[in-house]
Amino acid sequence: MQHSSVAAEAWKNMSDAEIAPFLEVANERKARTKKNVPKKKKTSALPVFRSRCSPKALVKENASLNID
Numbered sequence: 001m002q003h004s005s006v007a008a009e010a011w012k013n014m015s016d017a018e019i020a021p022f023l024e025v026a027n028e029r030k031a032r033t034k035k036n037v038p039k040k041k042k043t044s045a046l047p048v049f050r051s052r053c054s055p056k057a058l059v060k061e062n063a064s065l066n067i068d
Helices: 003-013 016-036 045-053 055-064
Strands: none
Touching: none
């Protein structure tokens, strides 16, 4: 048996009282991580890039150049 299978079986056989300390630690770490992670900044760079480099925009741009 692999280690993860043994650990999973042991976890399933534990009572709620035995699991509680692990859940407390997990919730504390989760709260700490959530507090320390900076929020992502929303930028418009990607949509602008997509609109400038989209196939339709490129066709319009090339059509206006009158390349023969």
